């Protein structure tokens with residue numbers, strides 16, 4: 001099965017992902033060997049942590065694109081951002097410094113792990129009102145959503161989407177995230193899976209990690225949607 005990894009930090013020298021050109025190439029190889037055949041590069045857009053990553057990510061993407069064309073001709077690459085939500089992000093979205101996923105209307109959105117529920121909800125409402133389809137990054141990691149899957153359902157009904165990290169299924173982010181991961185999957189409150197890969201050792205771009213867990217709860221057709229089809233539809237600005 002081929003995977004579409006919609007959430008990665010493979011671009012080098014942009015955020016807290018790959019630190020060198022070699023590591024960037026190594027991560028691409030690891031992803032390819034794991035079975036990934038399409039990747040959306042999503043460096044953080046969190047100016048308070050990493051500065052403005054719009055130009056640096058574009059340059060790194062161009063280098064990676066040329067490299068991949070040569071080494072892995074059947075690998076598709078797309079460019080986006082992972083928006084660290086903050087009041088000031090509206091300006092960055094309006095003037096294009098913060099990118100959506102591959103230029104679609106879908107926007108990958110991240111919050112600090114300790115974000116409060118009401119803060120998260122009002123941010124998502126705001127992005128929906130602005131006309132974006134927010135994709136909540138690694139939704140299983142937020143404590144604020146521990147007892148709020150009812151809101152998640154409402155969010156999805158209003159046009160929001162949910163992304164889960166592949167390695168949370170095997171406990172890479174602790175017991176809470178693993179339990180939440182299973183709840184999201186069982187309640188069909190997930191649309192796309194990403195590796196959120198940051199490096200080669202502690203956070204590798206490993207999509208296959210979640211397959212045994214998905215096979216427990218989902219049909220082969222559902223797994224195909226979560227691991228490939230939905231991401232592809234979204235990157236081409238289609239409707240899920």
Ligand SMILES: [Fe+2]
Nearest residue numbers: 007009082196
């Ligand atoms: Fe991320």
